[in-house]
Amino acid sequence: MIIKNLKKGKNNTYEITLQDGQKYPLYEDMIVKYRILPQKELTEQEFQTIKQENETLTPYYVALHYITIKLRTKKEIRNTLKLKKFTKESIENTIVRLEQEGYLKESDYIRSFLNDSFRFTNDGPLKIQKKLLEHDFKKDLIEEIFSEIEKEVWLEKLTKVFQKKANSHHTDGLEKWQYKCVQYLKQLGYPLEWVHETISKINWTQDDTIIKKEQEKLYRKLSRKYSGKELEFQINHRLYLKGFQKEEIEALKKER
Secondary structure, three states, rough: OOEEEEOOOOEEEEEEHHHOEEEEEEEEEEEOOOOOOOOOOOHHHHHHHHHHHHHHHHHHHHHHHHHHHHOOOOOHHHHHHHHOOOHHHHHHHHHHHHHHHOOOOOOHHHHHHHHHHHHHHHOOOOHHHHHOOOOOOOHHHHHHHHHOOOOOHHHHHHHHHHHHHOOOOOOOOHHHHHHHHHHHHHHOOOHHHHHHHHHHHOOOOOHHHHHHHHHHHHHHHOOOOOOOHHHHHHHHHHHHHHHOOHHHHHHHHHHO
């Protein structure tokens, strides 16, 4: 059989047209390896060998397209290729080739993931590290790259996140609100000692309008069911549960 025409296609492929009009897509690797050019003559056996070898390249180019959109881990690539029903052998061959060609440098992925998380999320170092460990990266490598960001830089970010949370709308007493802020930052993955260190530098002020608004809200709700001393007890009890101090509640009673 004779190659009549050769036309460049998409995604590293060429479309070859045989003398009988049949068309086949071949990856660029095959074109180069077997020197496919117009008027080249192939035996049936040679052409079948080329087609079979060409099929083994499909998972590689699927993975290559996947990582050109965004850096990926070995685990992500394996999972994607498994979903596409490629064989385990072809998947592992793909991973080996991508590693040899420098596409799967773990340090590059970790550094990129860390920088994006630091810039675009409120996540702290512990939460970011946990996400990276879920991708099967070695803890030592993760910690080595994390050491590139100094503690002071993390504390500066922590302070900004904390102040934004602390100044947001809430209906709790100051002590309970402080506790909620601490838990919020802990869930974001900041070490507890860093959180306490940051708290000690923040000037907390009690907004007296909060307890007044809560007292009014509770009065409107509970006065439908209670009255007199029982109503006062129920309101004060609920204010206490919301974290307001006894002194604040007593001061509110004196204002009425």
